[in-house]
Amino acid sequence: MKVSTLQENLNKSLNIVSRAVSTKSNLEILGYILLKTENGMIKVSSTNLEIGVSSYVGGKVDKTGEIAVPARLFVDLISSVPNKKIEIEVENGVINIKSENFKSNIKGLPAEEFPLIPQPKGKVNFKLKKSSLKEAILSVVFSAAPDESRPVLSGVYLNIKDNNLFFAATDSYRLAEKKIKLEGKNTDIEIIIPARSLIELSRVLEGEGNVEVSIDENQALFKTDDVEFTTRLIEGKYPDYKKIIPESSEIKIKIKKGELLNAVKMASLFSRETTNSIRFLLKQKGVLEISSPESQIGGSISDLSVETEGKGGEVFFNSKYVLDILNNMKEEELVFEMSDKVSACVFRNEKDNDYIYIVMPLRT
Amino acid sequence: MKVSTLQENLNKSLNIVSRAVSTKSNLEILGYILLKTENGMIKVSSTNLEIGVSSYVGGKVDKTGEIAVPARLFVDLISSVPNKKIEIEVENGVINIKSENFKSNIKGLPAEEFPLIPQPKGKVNFKLKKSSLKEAILSVVFSAAPDESRPVLSGVYLNIKDNNLFFAATDSYRLAEKKIKLEGKNTDIEIIIPARSLIELSRVLEGEGNVEVSIDENQALFKTDDVEFTTRLIEGKYPDYKKIIPESSEIKIKIKKGELLNAVKMASLFSRETTNSIRFLLKQKGVLEISSPESQIGGSISDLSVETEGKGGEVFFNSKYVLDILNNMKEEELVFEMSDKVSACVFRNEKDNDYIYIVMPLRT
Numbered sequence: 001m002k003v004s005t006l007q008e009n010l011n012k013s014l015n016i017v018s019r020a021v022s023t024k025s026n027l028e029i030l031g032y033i034l035l036k037t038e039n040g041m042i043k044v045s046s047t048n049l050e051i052g053v054s055s056y057v058g059g060k061v062d063k064t065g066e067i068a069v070p071a072r073l074f075v076d077l078i079s080s081v082p083n084k085k086i087e088i089e090v091e092n093g094v095i096n097i098k099s100e101n102f103k104s105n106i107k108g109l110p111a112e113e114f115p116l117i118p119q120p121k122g123k124v125n126f127k128l129k130k131s132s133l134k135e136a137i138l139s140v141v142f143s144a145a146p147d148e149s150r151p152v153l154s155g156v157y158l159n160i161k162d163n164n165l166f167f168a169a170t171d172s173y174r175l176a177e178k179k180i181k182l183e184g185k186n187t188d189i190e191i192i193i194p195a196r197s198l199i200e201l202s203r204v205l206e207g208e209g210n211v212e213v214s215i216d217e218n219q220a221l222f223k224t225d226d227v228e229f230t231t232r233l234i235e236g237k238y239p240d241y242k243k244i245i246p247e248s249s250e251i252k253i254k255i256k257k258g259e260l261l262n263a264v265k266m267a268s269l270f271s272r273e274t275t276n277s278i279r280f281l282l283k284q285k286g287v288l289e290i291s292s293p294e295s296q297i298g299g300s301i302s303d304l305s306v307e308t309e310g311k312g313g314e315v316f317f318n319s320k321y322v323l324d325i326l327n328n329m330k331e332e333e334l335v336f337e338m339s340d341k342v343s344a345c346v347f348r349n350e351k352d353n354d355y356i357y358i359v360m361p362l363r364t
Numbered sequence: 365m366k367v368s369t370l371q372e373n374l375n376k377s378l379n380i381v382s383r384a385v386s387t388k389s390n391l392e393i394l395g396y397i398l399l400k401t402e403n404g405m406i407k408v409s410s411t412n413l414e415i416g417v418s419s420y421v422g423g424k425v426d427k428t429g430e431i432a433v434p435a436r437l438f439v440d441l442i443s444s445v446p447n448k449k450i451e452i453e454v455e456n457g458v459i460n461i462k463s464e465n466f467k468s469n470i471k472g473l474p475a476e477e478f479p480l481i482p483q484p485k486g487k488v489n490f491k492l493k494k495s496s497l498k499e500a501i502l503s504v505v506f507s508a509a510p511d512e513s514r515p516v517l518s519g520v521y522l523n524i525k526d527n528n529l530f531f532a533a534t535d536s537y538r539l540a541e542k543k544i545k546l547e548g549k550n551t552d553i554e555i556i557i558p559a560r561s562l563i564e565l566s567r568v569l570e571g572e573g574n575v576e577v578s579i580d581e582n583q584a585l586f587k588t589d590d591v592e593f594t595t596r597l598i599e600g601k602y603p604d605y606k607k608i609i610p611e612s613s614e615i616k617i618k619i620k621k622g623e624l625l626n627a628v629k630m631a632s633l634f635s636r637e638t639t640n641s642i643r644f645l646l647k648q649k650g651v652l653e654i655s656s657p658e659s660q661i662g663g664s665i666s667d668l669s670v671e672t673e674g675k676g677g678e679v680f681f682n683s684k685y686v687l688d689i690l691n692n693m694k695e696e697e698l699v700f701e702m703s704d705k706v707s708a709c710v711f712r713n714e715k716d717n718d719y720i721y722i723v724m725p726l727r728t
Contacts, residue, residue: 070661073633073634073661073662076629076633077630077633077664080626080629080630080633081626081630082623082626094662095662101666101667101668101669102627102630102664102665102666102667103664103665104630104634104662104663104664104665105662105663105664106661106662107660107661107662259446262444262445262446263466265440265444266441266444266445266466266468269437269440269441269444270437270468296471297434297437297470297471298437298458298459298468298469298470298471299468299469300441300466300467300468300469301466301467301468302465302466303465303466304465305465
């Protein structure tokens with residue numbers, strides 16, 4: 001193998017694939033990156049057996065070949081090489097790296113030892129903009145369960161129905177759902193992708209352009225101009241979450257997000273070491289009171305000026321679930337909907353009807 | 365006690381003093397901040413018994429008094445209150461905080477339980493610009509010993525002689541010294557300040573203005589317009605470090621800092637898990653070679669174009685000590701001086717003669 005490329009390009013690709021390198025695995029080879037010539041380009045790949053990431057680097061291929069290089073050493077080295085042309089030549093299992101006034105050699109491992117990254121065969125199932133996919137992931141993924149006691153809940157549910165792509169995540173205390181309208185005709189699908197994988201995917205989705213998504217029974221492939229991202233799927237049936245979305249609510253409140261965020265933060269300080277409980281009380285038309293329970297250490301009350309529809313009422317929440325959504329909403333105005341102390345409550349952006357967040361109240 | 369002030373001002377002062385709060389101490393009161401009226405201002409103070417920090421907040425004092433408030437809760441609360449006027453009133457050991465549409469109460473502790481922060485009595489010993497003090501601290505403090513096996517080496521030595529203030533720090537493998545010319549006539553002094561304290565002090569030195577420094581046998585006080593920073597001193601005699609500064613060197617090399625930094629980084633990658641050893645070899649006039657020892661994992665060599673005085677030579681270093689200085693030097697051009705494989709080597713900024721960094725070579 002003999003190739004040359006610019007430091008900048010190789011460095012960029014290595015930063016992308018190094019995210020899937022697992023340095024803590026017992027399998028030494030998972031701490032390596034696969035370098036390979038493919039279609040006149042240099043392909044760099046890594047995998048932790050749950051996800052696999054490949055990136056293509058433009059350059060000149062003088063001699064084809066492939067080899068596995070120790071990831072951390074290679075990534076750190078390339079990031080320190082001056083931004084000039086780099087030549088890489090493999091001889092007897094050693095990677096020789098040369099730049100203007102610098103040369104280095106690194107012992108590699110045979111490419112055959114590198115695990116195969118399985119990819120769905122066949123056609124592309126659907127495609128969408130990188131930016132839409134990234135936004136959808138980030139607006140639901142925090143609602144997935146952090147542990148795997150119920151494996152399906154540790155994933156995000158992707159469902160195409162009537163050319164709408166729904167992303168949903170729930171840990172059974174709260175639920176986030178985002179809808180994206182797809183172009184063209186799309187086959188209905190239902191898959192569950194590990195939340196961890198989608199967080200990594202969101203980090204490689206930068207800039208303009210589309211993502212083509214292919215799936216089979218066990219994995220999904222997300223393909224952009226220069227990156228291929230594969231993840232395993234979670235087996236199982238996702239709960240029928242649609243039925244917990246309230247069809248209507250008795251009280252609707254329009255609130256400035258920034259004000260609500262401050263009030264919830266302040267109230268949460270007084271219960272963060274105990275129950276995390278905070279109270280929303282619509283005490284009169286136009287005034288929403290956010291308060292902490294009175295505790296050993298003190299308490300707090302904020303009165304927010306809001307626009308209201310419906311009569312008064314109160315509801316208790318785990319402040320963490322409210323802070324999560326307030327930190328993730330895009331618009332400055334939000335709509336909060338509730339009915340009584342036990343019914344699910346709704347947070348929406350004022351203008352974006354394709355996003356909904358449901359929180360179950362705390363029973364008191 | 366009854367006072368009012370702007371959220372912004374109180375928040376700023378709390379951010380400064382919260383650095384000295386020790387939440388992990390067995391002494392509960394060290395997790396508190398002292399609020400006190402003093403000379404028509406609000407004074408907030410904290411201490412971890414090694415350092416003490418006080419900051420003055422402008423505002424209106426309606427009723428004098430003092431109380432200790434739980435630091436983390438109070439700091440987090442004030443940071444979330446909208447940037448408006450805040451009223452604070454203490455009644456029966458409870459701090460009531462009111463803002464436009466928000467009120468909160470926090471249980472406090474009597475001010476008498478808060479430890480006294482001892483301060484040197486008497487006159488100011490010397491003064492200098494905030495920015496000069498900060499720069500001097502940051503340019504030497506990383507050379508102090510990280511542990512306290514020899515307590516004096518875990519501190520920074522401050523020495524006034526002939527109206528020059530010297531800062532020096534050494535862990536016995538390398539040494540940094542910075543000189544500041546003081547204005548006026550100054551009494552000679554010699555003190556050792558814990559490196560940790562100076563790192564904290566450097567964080568509160570922002571913006572224009574002077575620092576007045578007072579010392580006595582056990583502590584030093586650094587006073588700016590709005591902050592008082594007290595630290596204990598380290599007892600003992602600082603080693604006579606001046607004698608290890610070489611009077612002259614046989615080889616002088618002028619190098620671009622950025623190029624040397626990259627070369628040292630690359631070489632260090634190959635020895636970071638073993639000896640950290642790297643080699644500087646002046647192999648011919650105008651060419652400095654930086655290399656790693658050839659190891660199991662590979663090796664690297666960079667040739668730098670430099671300006672040289674003197675004959676060839678080589679020397680081995682612990683790369684950490686070289687990286688430390690390269691990451692801390694201000695100028696783009698530096699001068700490196702060496703004599704032989706065992707003599708102390710020197711790094712200087714090309715233009716700034718008031719700073720010197722000495723590294724002992726590795727014996728090979």
